[in-house]
Amino acid sequence: MEYLNINRILDTNIKQMAVTELKKDTLEEYMGFEDLIVVFSSTTCKACTRLKPYLYELDKKYEVVILDATKLIKSNKFIPGGIQYYPTIGYFHNGYFIKELTQLDIQNKTIE
Numbered sequence: 001m002e003y004l005n006i007n008r009i010l011d012t013n014i015k016q017m018a019v020t021e022l023k024k025d026t027l028e029e030y031m032g033f034e035d036l037i038v039v040f041s042s043t044t045c046k047a048c049t050r051l052k053p054y055l056y057e058l059d060k061k062y063e064v065v066i067l068d069a070t071k072l073i074k075s076n077k078f079i080p081g082g083i084q085y086y087p088t089i090g091y092f093h094n095g096y097f098i099k100e101l102t103q104l105d106i107q108n109k110t111i112e
Helices: 006-013 046-055 073-078 103-108
Strands: 019-021 035-041 063-068 088-093 096-101
Touching: 035 046, 035 073, 046 063, 046 103, 088 103
Parallel strands: 019 063, 035 063
Antiparallel strands: 035 088, 088 096
8 A cells, every 4th residue: 555645745746835033134135036925023023923814824925024123223214214113014025125015914814
């Protein structure tokens, strides 16, 4: 009897979505992704902490980057008008800023 290796099928057929928490100010390295969501947060932001589990539930086509905007200042330039509150969530397509998202957009998975 031949057994099917389900793990091998899953590995080849399902794209793993990346959620990256930046430790260095290198956001520009992620701007080449087709669909990128950037969460500009602060370590003291409770709403940012509550939002994090929802980021892992988004469609697999999105790459997600979380960064502490109070420490990684250079990355703040990617949001037109700057960071006014936390979390500020930006949606980028092929390196271009498309729009700012709300926490409800993330929770309801209504990105585009």
